Amino acid sequence: MKLSDLREKQRAKVIKIDGSLKSLKKRLADMGFVKNQEIEIKRIAPLGDPIEISVKGYSLSLRKKEAEKIEVEKI
Amino acid sequence: MNIAFAGNPNVGKTALINAIAGSKLKVGNWPGVTVEKKEAEFKYKGEKIQLVDLPGTYSLSPYTVEERITRDFIINEDPDCVINVIDSTNLERNLYLTLLLMEMEKPIVIALNIFDEFEKSGYKIDLDKFKKYLGIDVIPTVATKNKGLNELMDKAIEVAKSKKHYKEMKYSLLFDRFIENEINKLIEKLKKEKLPNKYPLRWLAIKLIEKDEYIIQILKKETEKDISSLAKEHIMVIEERFNDDTETILTEARYGIINGILKDTLKKPKNYNIPFTEKVDKIVTNKYLGLPIFLALMYIVFKLTFDGSGPFIDWVDGFINGYIGKYVSLALTGAPNWLNSLVINGIIGGVGLVLTFVPLMLFIYFFLALLEESGYMSRAAFVLDKIMHSIGLNGKSFIPMILGFGCNVPAIYATRALENEKDRKLTAVLVPFMSCGARLPIYALFTGVFFVKYQAYVVLLMYILGIAVAIVVGLLLKNTKPFETAKSPLLLELPPYRVPSAKMLFGSMWIRTKAFLRKAGSIILMAMIILWAAINLPYGSTPNNSYLAKAAKVVAPVFTPAGFNKWQAVASVLPGIIAKESVVGALGQTLGVEKKSEKKKTSFIQDTRKQIMGLIKATIDSFRNMFISFTPGIFKIESISNSTFSQKIRTVFTPLSAFSYMVFMLLFIPCIVTLAAIKQEFGWGLMFFEIGLLTIIPYIVSVIVYQGGRLLGFH
Numbered sequence: 063m064k065l066s067d068l069r070e071k072q073r074a075k076v077i078k079i080d081g082s083l084k085s086l087k088k089r090l091a092d093m094g095f096v097k098n099q100e101i102e103i104k105r106i107a108p109l110g111d112p113i114e115i116s117v118k119g120y121s122l123s124l125r126k127k128e129a130e131k132i133e134v135e136k137i
Numbered sequence: 138m139n140i141a142f143a144g145n146p147n148v149g150k151t152a153l154i155n156a157i158a159g160s161k162l163k164v165g166n167w168p169g170v171t172v173e174k175k176e177a178e179f180k181y182k183g184e185k186i187q188l189v190d191l192p193g194t195y196s197l198s199p200y201t202v203e204e205r206i207t208r209d210f211i212i213n214e215d216p217d218c219v220i221n222v223i224d225s226t227n228l229e230r231n232l233y234l235t236l237l238l239m240e241m242e243k244p245i246v247i248a249l250n251i252f253d254e255f256e257k258s259g260y261k262i263d264l265d266k267f268k269k270y271l272g273i274d275v276i277p278t279v280a281t282k283n284k285g286l287n288e289l290m291d292k293a294i295e296v297a298k299s300k301k302h303y304k305e306m307k308y309s310l311l312f313d314r315f316i317e318n319e320i321n322k323l324i325e326k327l328k329k330e331k332l333p334n335k336y337p338l339r340w341l342a343i344k345l346i347e348k349d350e351y352i353i354q355i356l357k358k359e360t361e362k363d364i365s366s367l368a369k370e371h372i373m374v375i376e377e378r379f380n381d382d383t384e385t386i387l388t389e390a391r392y393g394i395i396n397g398i399l400k401d402t403l404k405k406p407k408n409y410n411i412p413f414t415e416k417v418d419k420i421v422t423n424k425y426l427g428l429p430i431f432l433a434l435m436y437i438v439f440k441l442t443f444d445g446s447g448p449f450i451d452w453v454d455g456f457i458n459g460y461i462g463k464y465v466s467l468a469l470t471g472a473p474n475w476l477n478s479l480v481i482n483g484i485i486g487g488v489g490l491v492l493t494f495v496p497l498m499l500f501i502y503f504f505l506a507l508l509e510e511s512g513y514m515s516r517a518a519f520v521l522d523k524i525m526h527s528i529g530l531n532g533k534s535f536i537p538m539i540l541g542f543g544c545n546v547p548a549i550y551a552t553r554a555l556e557n558e559k560d561r562k563l564t565a566v567l568v569p570f571m572s573c574g575a576r577l578p579i580y581a582l583f584t585g586v587f588f589v590k591y592q593a594y595v596v597l598l599m600y601i602l603g604i605a606v607a608i609v610v611g612l613l614l615k616n617t618k619p620f621e622t623a624k625s626p627l628l629l630e631l632p633p634y635r636v637p638s639a640k641m642l643f644g645s646m647w648i649r650t651k652a653f654l655r656k657a658g659s660i661i662l663m664a665m666i667i668l669w670a671a672i673n674l675p676y677g678s679t680p681n682n683s684y685l686a687k688a689a690k691v692v693a694p695v696f697t698p699a700g701f702n703k704w705q706a707v708a709s710v711l712p713g714i715i716a717k718e719s720v721v722g723a724l725g726q727t728l729g730v731e732k733k734s735e736k737k738k739t740s741f742i743q744d745t746r747k748q749i750m751g752l753i754k755a756t757i758d759s760f761r762n763m764f765i766s767f768t769p770g771i772f773k774i775e776s777i778s779n780s781t782f783s784q785k786i787r788t789v790f791t792p793l794s795a796f797s798y799m800v801f802m803l804l805f806i807p808c809i810v811t812l813a814a815i816k817q818e819f820g821w822g823l824m825f826f827e828i829g830l831l832t833i834i835p836y837i838v839s840v841i842v843y844q845g846g847r848l849l850g851f852h
Contacts, residue, residue: 087384088200089198091385091389092198093195094230096392112519112523114519120227120230121632123628125626127626128628
């Protein structure tokens with residue numbers, strides 16, 4: 063499933079990032095979205111987008127459009 | 138000695154630099170881009186230090202301006218030492234940049250910042266082992282409490298002098314043997330290429346394997362050789378083995394190395410979840426409370442800034458133009474009248490104009506630093522991103538836009554809070570459509586004459602029209618090349634809330650205001666002298682036959698479709714560039730309404746006393762405005778009660794043409810200070826673009842308003 067499909071407080075593991083946008087893939091990897099990385103959806107913004115994700119011990123906010131590129135597995 | 142500071146955003150790097158260099162800091166921009174650059178020159182224990190603050194980055198990829206600046210600086214400027222500031226409460230992500238910096242093989246020292254919070258939260262680190270793994274020096278620091286700063290500087294100087302370049306990576310920091318093997322093969326090939334020796338070969342080999350377009354292009358330019366083909370077979374071999382692209386493989390490998398080091402050196406507290414930040418965020422980004430809290434905070438910042446600085450602005454204005462102006466004018470007795478006028482109205486008027494902004498700048502920079510350093514700014518972006526993204530902007534753009542309703546100038550400077558250069562530019566372009574406080578006197582004049590019954594509604598309509606035009610222009614520009622912000626992703630860290638140190642808040646407020654005085658001041662002064670000449674020459678002319686009036690008479694017919702083609706209306710547009718409220722005075726002059734001015738004779742001592750009392754009163758008023766009254770004073774409309782003025786206005790305007798003129802004034806170039814701010818932050822190019830935009834758009838819109846109004850039967 064995609065990261066954008068997760069609901070609040072759900073935890074997941076990163077499987078892979080869609081590489082169609084090379085720069086986005088690299089930047090997400092730099093920020094900690096690497097294979098098998100555990101993540102958690104902390105909350106969704108009041109207007110439904112963006113979402114706040116806990117990754118590598120810090121909080122990162124992504125738009126759903128970008129979160130769609132990240133394939134995850136629920137844990 | 139050249140020391141560069143590198144690190145992730147939100148790790149207290151600014152606070153650390155403030156604590157080390159203090160008042161010696163200067164802010165400007167990196168050449169050719171709008172990324173803030175802080176530098177300082179000072180002596181430390183007899184050593185001359187040139188400190189440079191590199192932009193906060195998470196990585197050194199070629200994909201963002203900030204990262205490219207950092208890479209280029211380290212390669213080309215060859216700093217004697219790099220101080221890598223890291224947030225000890227988030228070692229995993231921070232060390233990623235450390236590894237990338239170490240690949241560049243410069244002498245490097247780590248500042249393990251925010252170490253107090255680290256210890257307090259129950260973390261434990263085996264520092265000796267940690268140092269051994271990395272092979273570099275690590276100094277714990279607490280920037281906000283001045284802890285570890287001397288040790289850090291001592292160590293940096295020691296390392297710089299030893300010229301200890303980290304050519305031999307520690308075994309623990311090497312990639313997988315398979316990858317290292319390919320890197321080494323490529324290094325051997327590169328050795329034969331005779332490349333500029335500023336490039337460490339291992340770094341170059343890694344970048345080529347990562348298919349780094351940026352370095353390939355630079356090398357093509359520098360050596361006229363395309364060496365990317367050398368790496369092809371190694372890329373293939375690695376990608377085949379690990380079944381992914383090399384960029385990702387190496388990124389994951391680095392994180393793997395970091396995990397290995399931390400597993401052996403770091404003890405995490407059992408239950409660490411930043412409880413304070415969690416609690417605050419539950420409220421501040423709450424589904425129902427998030428937006429109201431943001432608006433309430435904005436209201437407070439807005440009110441404190443503009444109402445707090447207002448009395449000081451008036452005082453500075455009176456001090457320069459009334460007091461200093463009066464005595465300079467006295468000193469010039471005997472000099473030709475035109476010289477007196479040039480000095481008083483042109484030069485002192487210009488200096489006064491710049492100085493009147495100082496209180497406002499101090500206030501706004503204080504609050505901006507507070508919002509940013511406390512961590513709230515990112516939450517504001519989080520809450521508002523959806524709205525702003527629809528017109529091609531970022532959530533953080535909302536703050537400059539709101540400030541724009543008070544004054545466009547600080548709003549332009551507030552765009553610094555945005556991460557992305559294109560977001561910054563587009564926001565700055567749209568800010569002037571926000572109707573600032575100085576436009577109110579114009580609305581007050583015309584609504585007072587023509588729309589007394591509906592005064593408040595007409596003024597409100599102006600604000601809404603400004604926002605509507607900004608939205609349309611934003612939608613039009615967001616897909617154009619220089620502004621294509623729609624494509625830039627949002628990768629926004631929400632850092633833990635932290636109490637910023639007073640030193641850092643006041644430091645940032647002061648150095649930025651100084652930069653405004655230095656950089657914007659000269660442009661404003663120049664523009665003031667040119668405008669003085671246009672309005673006053675030939676000297677001795679009346680407002681009726683100055684060059685400006687003559688030019689206005691020629692240009693006036695152009696404005697026939699917009700409904701105001703009388704030369705007086707057109708001639709009053711130009712003084713509005715000095716400051717919007719000047720339009721009212723200029724109309725008065727061109728329409729021949731006499732200003733009543735009484736001059737009492739006062740002595741120097743009386744005048745000086747009056748100024749000092751004025752300053753005290755301004756301070757009291759400022760406090761009262763900020764904390765006792767509740768409505769923002771900037772929106773008060775003062776009505777014009779001069780009946781001859783109203784009558785004269787009626788001879789030149791009809792209700793519809795007055796409305797059209799107000800629309801034109803709303804959308805036209807706000808003032809030279811705003812333009813100077815755009816020049817300072819974004820350069821001449823964007824400033825001229827803005828001048829063009831803010832001339833064409835007001836014309837088009839006021840023509841639409843006037844012609845549309847006529848079709849609907851108004852006149």
